[in-house]
Amino acid sequence: MKVIDHINGSKRTQLSIEVLPPLKGQTIDSIYATLDSLVEFQPAFVDVTYHREEYVFREVSNGLLEKMVVRKRPGTVGICAAIKYKYGIDPVPHLICGGFSKEETENALIDLNFLGIDNVLVLRGDPIKSEGRFKPESDGHAHAVNLLDQVIDMNQGKYLDPDLKNQNPTNFCAGVAGYPEKHFESPSMKTDLKYLKMKVDHGAEYIVTQLFYDNQVYFDFVKSCRQAGIMVPIIPGLKPISTKAQLNIVPHFFHVNLPDELVEQVERAKNDSEVREIGIDWCKQQCRELIKAEVPVLHFYTMGRAKSTYEIAKAVF
């Protein structure tokens, strides 16, 4: 079932989660453990992230360094199929531009279609860690909107090979990312919203936001989107703080602000188990206010820490 049908078919706020594929060499058990613990809240859907390749340098003879390409978290498509058929929950694989040619994207979409997966979250992806800025593949896509066009083309039966005959259209529901505090590369919120609107005009049916810790930021973002003519559902993304180190890590990686009150509470905490409680309480308050505002879904970035999400879901659903 499509994410948009889950949203339109329910009057109450639902839960969804995002999981990361395990590191290469690990088993799928960590994903099952996360889902086993959260399945009682009937997640509407489960997003599975996609992680592009990274460059690592390994020392070889004579102190020389050899550049190697590694993909540390493969398995997105397989995990989606496992979730769909083990739990009957709709998976949402993330599709990214980075590291993918158009041909590889087409083949991935064909695999997903054959597996009966109805949804994709269409993203540009982050730059390779060792590169400062995002570089598209020469035969790939530069922006999420271009990748989205390929998905929508396939939904209309248009594949890359113009000579193909009797092509079957796919039927994916595509979501995209939005940034309540602006995407870090964008020169202004107005410019960022212009491109967000472009994604919706090109066929995105809903938006999932970057995580945020101040609900007012989300409410203002939704208002700005509506004023800009972006009318699709906007799903808030949430991640409870769980360690003191995250006071620096979260703003650095996600380009978001932490409210003074939350920072002060975390700074006063004696240890990380106190921080975890503070993070859970903060997130519970966010959730209660968001549910009151009738948001369609609360989307939790679990990042391998399902316990906090469980405690929050138990309290608010």
Ligand code: FAD
């Ligand atoms: P885009 O929509 O392409 O936007 C990127 C920047 O370019 C923005 O500044 C935008 O304003 C601008 N822009 C957009 N379109 C155009 C255009 N046509 N011309 C000029 N400028 C334009 N990363 C991963 O690697 N894997 C994941 O699984 C993943 N999942 C995510 C899930 C969510 C919900 C979110 C919010 C982010 C996720 N990311 C993931 C991170 C994301 O890939 C990065 O934030 C990335 O830097 C931007 O992706 P985007 O899809 O928003 O890109």
